[in-house]
Amino acid sequence: MNGRNATLDLNLLVYFEALFIEGQVSRAADRVQLSQPAMSLALKRLREMFDDPLFVHTSQGMVPTTRAYELIEPVRNMLQQSRELLEQRKTFDPGEAAGTFLLVATDYVASLVLPGIIQRLQVAAPRAHVGNRGVR
CATH class of the missing domain: 1.10.10.10 (Winged helix-like DNA-binding domain superfamily/Winged helix DNA-binding domain)
Known part of the structure; x- marks a missing residue:
C-alpha cells in the first residue's frame, strides 16, 4: 500500500x-x-x-x-x-452462563426483590452463582 x-x-x-x-x-x-x-x-x-x-x-x-x-x-x-x-453479535444465553454474578442492592430492595430474582436465575442459569452485598 x-x-x-x-x-x-x-x-x-x-x-x-x-x-x-x-x-x-x-x-x-x-x-x-x-x-x-x-x-x-x-x-x-x-x-x-x-x-x-x-x-x-x-x-x-x-x-x-x-x-x-x-x-x-x-x-x-x-x-x-x-x-x-x-x-458475531451473540445474545446472552443464561443456560450457558457460568461464574458468579454479584447483585448489589439496599437491604430493603434485597429483601423484596432478590429472592425472586435469585430463584429465577437458578432455574435459567444453573451453572451461575449469585452473590449479594447490601448497600446502606
Whole structure:
C-alpha cells in the first residue's frame, strides 16, 4: 500500500471487489449502490492507495492488472472476516452462563426483590452463582 495513505477505508475494498467482478464502473456502482461518479472517485482513490492502475480500459471493458489479481484474494478474505465479525453479535444465553454474578442492592430492595430474582436465575442459569452485598 502507498505510504501516503496510512488509513484504510474498508468500503474501498468492497468497491474494488465489485469492479473486479463487474469489469465496468457503472455496473460495479449499481452492484454496491453508488453513483457512477462516486465509483469513479473510489477507483481513483484505490489507484492512489495501491499505486497501480488496477484496471485498464479495453474493448472488453475494464481488465484487472496483475496487481489487481494479486490483491483480489486477500481483499476477499478481509471482507469475509469483516462480515463474520459483524455477524458475531451473540445474545446472552443464561443456560450457558457460568461464574458468579454479584447483585448489589439496599437491604430493603434485597429483601423484596432478590429472592425472586435469585430463584429465577437458578432455574435459567444453573451453572451461575449469585452473590449479594447490601448497600446502606
